[in-house]
Amino acid sequence: MDMLSLMTDEELVCRAQAGCMASFGELVGRYQVPIRHFLRRKCGTREDTDDLTQETFLRAYKKLWSFHRGAEFRPWIFTVAYRVALNALRRRRLANLGETVTSGPVAPPPRCELEVAEERGRLWDIVQAQVTPIQFTVLWLFYVEQLSTRHIAQVTGKSEGAVKTLLCRARKALLPHLRPFVTEPAPNGVTAEADGGPVPPAEGARR
């Protein structure tokens, strides 16, 4: 097993494609937590998260033949997870979490809920309250999973330009609500955006 832990994801995929179950098990071990975390945030309920995670890896195993050599495994597995999440949401028919480009931002939660969330310091709850579902996905994959905009475009099925636009708009919508979370001085030289966007944290209120 030590030998497997030293292999790259792509090497493990090649071995799994050849029939090595231990290699696939190693991949499951590496990606169980990130996939589970993403699905929990995306789909909302903890009860379904484990089932959706299992469905993701089962589907990934069945579609392993479609993974081409030279591709990267990380965006590929997140593509599978993203589609599983969309199917789950579609099944549940959650209108507020519908994944459409034309859908506008989610209506902000009532003031009391926002205050509660802020008090608890659950930043990502605020993020999900302030941005659209697709913007949330892009933010998560960019900042938490640290995928490139090209890979995010592959996962979401959008163009790279569209991903960058979504990222920019999400940041704009988010920054005014992040003041409570400022715990350290902002870097020097930070100026306001030319289009009159939110005031940078350096000039905002601090805790």
Add this chain to the structure above:
Amino acid sequence: MTRRILPNGAQDRWLASLLKSAAEAERPAFSPELHNRILRQVLSAQADHVRRLEPTPSRRNLQLWAVAILAVCSSTLLAVWLGGGFGQRDSRVPPGANGKMASQPQSFGGPLRGFPGTSAPTPALGRQSLQKLITAPDVTAEQVKTALQELEERRWASLDQDLLVAGELLKKQIPLGLVAQLRDGQAEKLP
């Protein structure tokens, strides 16, 4: 005012660290139960896949094969039967047998000739029956020949009679009396 697609670098780095740290704070722990459950499902899926790939004899294939074998056997038997493989016709004629045998009854006091492997008469079959069997082809051939000759002779035999009958019929159909009457009537009218 120009709109910037990419944000300020430092600002973005601050946002990145904030979001990443918030995510890591709420990250779920690794679940061995879920891990085992996933692997069990994957193994089960792999077993199903292997089972589907194994060739399984279907009833339909067996039926098709049975029909094909029966057809081959039937056609083979039919071909053998038509070819006389079951001894229906014996083309070997005993020595001395010719067309005149039909009119000359033969006595078979001794052993049957022309049948290899037989040195003694067969008591099981009656001698007369056997005689008939042996001479049957010759009789048949003679009869056919005679019949053909007669047919050849009689081919034109009734032709003259037929002509007479046809003439009588024709006379009845054509109103010759009327023609004669008309002819006499015209003759009277003429001055």
